[in-house]
Amino acid sequence: GLGRLADIKDIIGSICQVLGRSGDLAGKHIVVTAGGTQEPIDPVRYLSNRSSGKMGYALAEAARDRGAKVTLVTAPTSLPEPVGVDVIQVGTAQEMRQAVENVTLRSDALIMAAAVADYRPLKAAKDKIKKGKTGLTLELECTPDILGTVKGNFIKVGFAAESSNLVENAREKLKQKGLALIVANDITAGDSGFGTDTNRVTIIDREGKIESLPLMSKRKVADRLLDKVVGLSEETIVYCSLREEPRIGFSKGQEPLFSKRKGTLILETAIGNITVSYNPKYDEFGPRGVSKWLKWLKKNHPELKAGDKVRLQ
Ligand code: CTP
Numbered sequence: 001g002l003g004r005l006a007d008i009k010d011i012i013g014s015i016c017q018v019l020g021r022s023g024d025l026a027g028k029h030i031v032v033t034a035g036g037t038q039e040p041i042d043p044v045r046y047l048s049n050r051s052s053g054k055m056g057y058a059l060a061e062a063a064r065d066r067g068a069k070v071t072l073v074t075a076p077t078s079l080p081e082p083v084g085v086d087v088i089q090v091g092t093a094q095e096m097r098q099a100v101e102n103v104t105l106r107s108d109a110l111i112m113a114a115a116v117a118d119y120r121p122l123k124a125a126k127d128k129i130k131k132g133k134t135g136l137t138l139e140l141e142c143t144p145d146i147l148g149t150v151k152g153n154f155i156k157v158g159f160a161a162e163s164s165n166l167v168e169n170a171r172e173k174l175k176q177k178g179l180a181l182i183v184a185n186d187i188t189a190g191d192s193g194f195g196t197d198t199n200r201v202t203i204i205d206r207e208g209k210i211e212s213l214p215l216m217s218k219r220k221v222a223d224r225l226l227d228k229v230v231g232l233s234e235e236t237i238v239y240c241s242l243r244e245e246p247r248i249g250f251s252k253g254q255e256p257l258f259s260k261r262k263g264t265l266i267l268e269t270a271i272g273n274i275t276v277s278y279n280p281k282y283d284e285f286g287p288r289g290v291s292k293w294l295k296w297l298k299k300n301h302p303e304l305k306a307g308d309k310v311r312l313q
Helices: 008-019 054-065 093-103 166-176 218-235 287-300
Strands: 029-034 069-074 086-089 109-112 119-121 140-142 155-162 181-186 201-205 210-212 238-241 247-249 263-269 272-278 309-312
Touching: 008 054, 029 054, 029 093, 054 069, 054 218, 069 093, 109 218, 155 166, 155 218, 166 181, 166 201, 181 218, 201 218
Parallel strands: 029 069, 029 109, 069 086, 109 155, 155 181
Antiparallel strands: 119 140, 181 201, 201 210, 238 309, 263 272, 263 309
């Protein structure tokens, strides 16, 4: 009621959020998923897994504390909802997919820490299934692969829960699902993976770089992963200057950027935003490609003057 002190953890959460406002994720919208989805068998039973949601919740809080607007799409867990985070509660893989598709429309990154059930009963029984004398066979069908099918121009990060061939399997998932990063988790270790407060992970990027982190709290893992996400989002911004002879200044070296991403690009220019589509197949992000663009811009938008800045994002 009026005058009652808020819960200490809510106060701490709010303070962390305020202190993080100018953090390195300020202005970014990060979507995190967490928990194990529940696929109904009948009104009282469901298929699920041992995910506690701790890794996803730690990520949501860490991103909040670095200034991001965070949306947490969570399957049922026993964890309290983090303060200062938009929380969307879902049950099934299908509901999670719907929520993820809606909230990623204008997001900068999607981090899928949820353990999505791979199978669901073909048909959930309307009434409680009664105990019979013989066994029961359930027919299962595949759930949608959320991470592998969600579309949009944001950084995609996945988790790979593996019990063998950790790096190999994780690499394959990174490739198959078109991810920027994958966090490989050995779920056979007692001190990491499902249910624990600590985790020992290996982070792999799409260039094939592997970083094996020692055992640490899930919150620390979250921050190490977000360091990489910040690095990636810096890389995806290129500043160009329109000169007489188009020349390009990349924010990070002279390497081609966005090399594997395809879609729509917004050029923030002195005359407003210009939307163009691009195809990485044609090396449009290499120095030559960008140079070609600048020529195109000058030809098609004579109102742009030499020296105007163009920001590709
Ligand atoms: N994932 C997803 N949708 C699914 C299954 C998984 O979005 N239906 C996501 C997970 O959230 C995780 C990544 O994909 O970020 C890898 O999940 P994992 O369970 O390790 O791999 P699967 O693709 O399910 O493959 P497998 O179970 O055969 O190892």
